[in-house]
Amino acid sequence: MNTLPISYQDVVAAAERLRGVAHRTPIFRSRTLDKILGCEVFLKAENLQRGGAFKFRGAYNAISALSHAERAKGICAYSSGNHAQAVALSAQLLGTRAVIVMPADSPQLKLDATRGYGAEVVTYDRYTESREDIAARYTKERGMVLVPPFEHPLVMAGQGTCAMEILEDVPDLDALIVCTSGGGFLSGSATAVKGKTPNILVYGSEPETADDTKRSMLAGHPVGEGVPSTICDGLQTTRPGDMTFAVNKALVTDILLTSDTEVLTAMKFMFERLKLVVEPSGANALAALMSNRSLFSNKRVAVTLSGGNIDLARFIQLLHNV
Amino acid sequence: MNTLPISYQDVVAAAERLRGVAHRTPIFRSRTLDKILGCEVFLKAENLQRGGAFKFRGAYNAISALSHAERAKGICAYSSGNHAQAVALSAQLLGTRAVIVMPADSPQLKLDATRGYGAEVVTYDRYTESREDIAARYTKERGMVLVPPFEHPLVMAGQGTCAMEILEDVPDLDALIVCTSGGGFLSGSATAVKGKTPNILVYGSEPETADDTKRSMLAGHPVGEGVPSTICDGLQTTRPGDMTFAVNKALVTDILLTSDTEVLTAMKFMFERLKLVVEPSGANALAALMSNRSLFSNKRVAVTLSGGNIDLARFIQLLHNV
Numbered sequence: 001m002n003t004l005p006i007s008y009q010d011v012v013a014a015a016e017r018l019r020g021v022a023h024r025t026p027i028f029r030s031r032t033l034d035k036i037l038g039c040e041v042f043l044k045a046e047n048l049q050r051g052g053a054f055k056f057r058g059a060y061n062a063i064s065a066l067s068h069a070e071r072a073k074g075i076c077a078y079s080s081g082n083h084a085q086a087v088a089l090s091a092q093l094l095g096t097r098a099v100i101v102m103p104a105d106s107p108q109l110k111l112d113a114t115r116g117y118g119a120e121v122v123t124y125d126r127y128t129e130s131r132e133d134i135a136a137r138y139t140k141e142r143g144m145v146l147v148p149p150f151e152h153p154l155v156m157a158g159q160g161t162c163a164m165e166i167l168e169d170v171p172d173l174d175a176l177i178v179c180t181s182g183g184g185f186l187s188g189s190a191t192a193v194k195g196k197t198p199n200i201l202v203y204g205s206e207p208e209t210a211d212d213t214k215r216s217m218l219a220g221h222p223v224g225e226g227v228p229s230t231i232c233d234g235l236q237t238t239r240p241g242d243m244t245f246a247v248n249k250a251l252v253t254d255i256l257l258t259s260d261t262e263v264l265t266a267m268k269f270m271f272e273r274l275k276l277v278v279e280p281s282g283a284n285a286l287a288a289l290m291s292n293r294s295l296f297s298n299k300r301v302a303v304t305l306s307g308g309n310i311d312l313a314r315f316i317q318l319l320h321n322v
Numbered sequence: 323m324n325t326l327p328i329s330y331q332d333v334v335a336a337a338e339r340l341r342g343v344a345h346r347t348p349i350f351r352s353r354t355l356d357k358i359l360g361c362e363v364f365l366k367a368e369n370l371q372r373g374g375a376f377k378f379r380g381a382y383n384a385i386s387a388l389s390h391a392e393r394a395k396g397i398c399a400y401s402s403g404n405h406a407q408a409v410a411l412s413a414q415l416l417g418t419r420a421v422i423v424m425p426a427d428s429p430q431l432k433l434d435a436t437r438g439y440g441a442e443v444v445t446y447d448r449y450t451e452s453r454e455d456i457a458a459r460y461t462k463e464r465g466m467v468l469v470p471p472f473e474h475p476l477v478m479a480g481q482g483t484c485a486m487e488i489l490e491d492v493p494d495l496d497a498l499i500v501c502t503s504g505g506g507f508l509s510g511s512a513t514a515v516k517g518k519t520p521n522i523l524v525y526g527s528e529p530e531t532a533d534d535t536k537r538s539m540l541a542g543h544p545v546g547e548g549v550p551s552t553i554c555d556g557l558q559t560t561r562p563g564d565m566t567f568a569v570n571k572a573l574v575t576d577i578l579l580t581s582d583t584e585v586l587t588a589m590k591f592m593f594e595r596l597k598l599v600v601e602p603s604g605a606n607a608l609a610a611l612m613s614n615r616s617l618f619s620n621k622r623v624a625v626t627l628s629g630g631n632i633d634l635a636r637f638i639q640l641l642h643n644v
Contacts, residue, residue, distance in 0.1 A: 026348060028370075032438065047597045048350075048597055052597065109594060116354065268634055271599055271634055271637075272431060272599075272633055272634055275369045275370055275374065275598060275599040275600075275630035276597060276598070276599065277593055277594075277597040277598065277599060278597075308597035311594055312590055312593055312594055312641060312644070315593075316638050316641065316642050319634060319638065320638050320642070322634070
């Protein structure tokens with residue numbers, strides 16, 4: 001484990017940087033859910049995190065660790081999703097500016113929210129332009145620092161602080177389920193758990209149509225896929241990172257797969273019984289638990305609700321027939 | 323104030339009974355909301371209370387104060403809404419049984435939830451049968467105790483514990499807005515506030531089409547109305563209670579009125595920005611603030627989100643064009 005890209009101490013250091021800045025999000029219980037699933041479920045509400053998702057943890061950790069000279073030149077990121085808002089908000093809080101490269105057809109809510117945090121949004125046509133090229137213009141020509149969405153030790157360690165809070169708040173946990181796309185959240189979470197309480201099992205979850213991490217685990221090395229079709233728009237990364245995968249391969253027990261229908265059922269349950277808005281990707285880990293209940297029978301299981309950024313129109317479009 | 327039906331000490335006693343039983347619900351902030359409204363807003367999330375609404379506080383307070391002999395005979399209540407679930411859950415927690423008289427055409431979610439808390443649900447046809455007559459059968463013939471939804475000192479005092487928590491959590495508050503129907507929540511809240519920090523102004527809110535409390539305040543005595551047409555199904559009581567009105571007349575600054583459109587706007591904001599599901603009645607107080615912002619300019623204002631019990635289908639029906 002000494003050769004892994006991040007250590008438990010990196011997560012501890014991240015928690016120090018985030019103290020008083022990130023929300024310590026609440027853990028929700030539901031007796032109804034426990035009864036239905038035959039286990040004790042602890043729902044970590046990262047949809048209530050600043051910026052609406054766990055992504056704030058990693059972005060803030062990475063940007064706050066920069067030197068004043070680096071930070072003064074500004075931050076650049078490309079994302080159509082929650083990482084955009086996380087970087088924009090973190091840059092604002094740390095007194096620097098951010099350029100976020102986003103697809104021109106991003107949901108208006110996300111464009112507005114990113115601009116609302118004071119970032120400059122540069123839009124591009126996702127069919128004819130390369131976001132990497134555009135970002136390179138800002139990083140090479142203006143010296144801005146690129147903060148990647150997952151393949152970065154400080155981002156990975158920052159995401160791990162969520163699991164650290166779960167461990168502090170829930171005694172005698174048996175398992176933790178975290179959704180995975182590029183693998184930053186899962187690798188940080190697994191590092192936190194295994195560094196503190198190695199007997200707790202850590203599972204990843206991803207859509208069955210976006211199972212690049214599952215197939216990578218089977219292959220023993222990162223394998224890619226085409227852009228997957230899934231309602232979980234935050235889990236569409238086409239290949240795990242090399243660093244994130246190295247951690248996940250070493251520490252994660254298994255990857256559980258979900259269908260879109262299972263995700264919608266989990267979203268509906270969260271809405272009606274917990275009064276919480278969870279985006280599709282944010283409901284993925286709960287969907288994985290709901291469809292693998294035998295694996296967790298009579299266990300104490302924590303599930304991360306990774307984000308809640310979905311506009312009302314899209315929510316209604318997805319759920320009007322569920 | 324000595325002649326009012328409840329005192330600050332009654333609220334303090336209720337808080338003791340509810341300690342460790344009711345959730346101490348969180349207070350949410352939104353920088354965006356503060357900026358839009360030009361004031362500091364503190365949102366008390368009673369939609370996350372047990373049973374999905376503040377109603378649990380009053381029901382549990384009333385039932386837990388009964389003698390063992392009284393409690394042993396069981397509890398009866400009539401309600402098509404959140405009071406039903408609150409009484410059912412409280413009775414279950416206190417080891418007694420409850421009969422809840424509910425309209426046969428109540429939303430399935432509410433019937434299921436009430437039964438889920440172990441209550442016996444007796445349905446009636448709201449066009450041909452009297453719920454009072456049915457309830458009388460249980461109270462007179464079986465000796466069950468009727469727990470009314472608002473016109474009861476212990477119910478009123480229990481509802482006041484929510485405001486007490488707000489006062490503890492938010493220093494230097496200028497005003498509090500609480501929705502009102504029968505007036506239990508408002509009277510308990512006003513009693514808590516005025517007993518501890520008299521300079522804080524307490525406002526009620528209600529739909530402009532269900533303005534019986536506003537008109538009662540102008541008349542100086544309770545006046546009734548026909549069953550009002552409003553999306554706020556929890557605020558359709560046709561007349562304030564005598565006891566609740568006596569308190570509100572003495573302690574409440576004014577009643578603010580809302581339109582259905584304003585309520586839907588508030589619900590949408592809570593959904594998209596706070597990730598919280600709030601039922602129409604639960605968004606009423608926030609709608610009142612949003613449409614009376616000049617009244618609260620630069621003030622620190624607490625708003626109660628009184629409940630979150632709305633099924634997904636109804637939510638979509640109401641909000642698909644907003």
